[in-house]
Amino acid sequence: MTETLTLDKPRSPRRPAARRSNFELYSWLFMRLSGLALVVLVLGHLFIMNIVDGGVHRIDFAFVAGRWSSPFWQFWDLLMLWLAQLHGGNGLRTIIDDYARKDTTRFWLKIMLYASMVVILVLGTLVIFTFDPTIA
Amino acid sequence: MPTTASPPTAAAGASRRSGTLYIGDPGMWSWVAHRITGVLTFFFLFVHVLDTALVRVSPAAYNAVIETYKTPLVALLEVGLVGAVLYHALNGIRVMLVDFWSKGPKYQRPMLWSLLGVWLVVMVPGAFFMLQRAATELFGGH
Numbered sequence: 001m002t003e004t005l006t007l008d009k010p011r012s013p014r015r016p017a018a019r020r021s022n023f024e025l026y027s028w029l030f031m032r033l034s035g036l037a038l039v040v041l042v043l044g045h046l047f048i049m050n051i052v053d054g055g056v057h058r059i060d061f062a063f064v065a066g067r068w069s070s071p072f073w074q075f076w077d078l079l080m081l082w083l084a085q086l087h088g089g090n091g092l093r094t095i096i097d098d099y100a101r102k103d104t105t106r107f108w109l110k111i112m113l114y115a116s117m118v119v120i121l122v123l124g125t126l127v128i129f130t131f132d133p134t135i136a
Numbered sequence: 137m138p139t140t141a142s143p144p145t146a147a148a149g150a151s152r153r154s155g156t157l158y159i160g161d162p163g164m165w166s167w168v169a170h171r172i173t174g175v176l177t178f179f180f181l182f183v184h185v186l187d188t189a190l191v192r193v194s195p196a197a198y199n200a201v202i203e204t205y206k207t208p209l210v211a212l213l214e215v216g217l218v219g220a221v222l223y224h225a226l227n228g229i230r231v232m233l234v235d236f237w238s239k240g241p242k243y244q245r246p247m248l249w250s251l252l253g254v255w256l257v258v259m260v261p262g263a264f265f266m267l268q269r270a271a272t273e274l275f276g277g278h
Binding site: 051056092116 | 171174175177178181182185186188189191192194195198199202205206210211214218221222228229231232235237261262265266268269
């Protein structure tokens with residue numbers, strides 16, 4: 001190996017093409033795209049469930065069974081579940097990064113966040129797909 | 137050698153206000169409110185998926201939990217939830233317009249007042265329908 005003289009290049013026009021990830025760019029974009037979809041999905045859901053036709057007072061097991069007999073509402077709820085959980089999870093990730101001062105605090109808060117996201121996504125998806133209106 | 141800077145003199149902040157409370161800019165508060173409403177909604181979603189998952193347990197279990205939601209106190213919480221989500225949605229649209237619309241940054245402040253106006257116009261009748269039954273139950277009458 002020959003030793004070469006290396007000089008700093010303070011005015012180098014390009015940043016070194018190190019292993020830079022675009023994850024934050026994609027998560028930023030995802031927040032906007034999912035947010036746009038969630039405006040329709042969530043506000044529609046809240047309007048139907050809370051305001052129209054007696055709101056929460058008409059909701060019971062039979063009501064849920066009636067809704068999930070339609071693939072349209074199954075898909076609506078599934079999409080809303082995934083987008084909302086990823087959108088909210090990403091938002092909380094940002095907030096943890098902003099306010100957690102110690103690395104260990106940040107680490108454990110994120111473990112809790114990711115664990116809760118997995119639980120909710122798996123459970124919610126399972127419930128939508130395996131719903132049985134004739135359950136005893 | 138002192139390591140800390142000398143405390144600010146009373147005259148420094150007295151020109152505008154005598155207190156020390158940082159008032160901030162409406163834009164900052166819209167961001168604070170966006171965070172708070174987002175976190176609240178995320179925690180609600182956690183509980184909401186768990187309660188809905190009871191449909192896989194039994195109709196009785198699901199109905200028993202939903203029954204507790206049909207009370208005046210929870211009706212009030214619902215109004216809070218809808219209000220929080222609606223603000224988050226409207227402000228989210230504002231954020232997108234600021235990011236993607238060429239005139240967004242210029243109009244960010246009027247857009248904030250507009251979204252608060254829209255929020256109020258939607259929430260007044262919305263709260264009416266959500267609290268109608270609770271008010272009847274609490275105060276009687278038909």
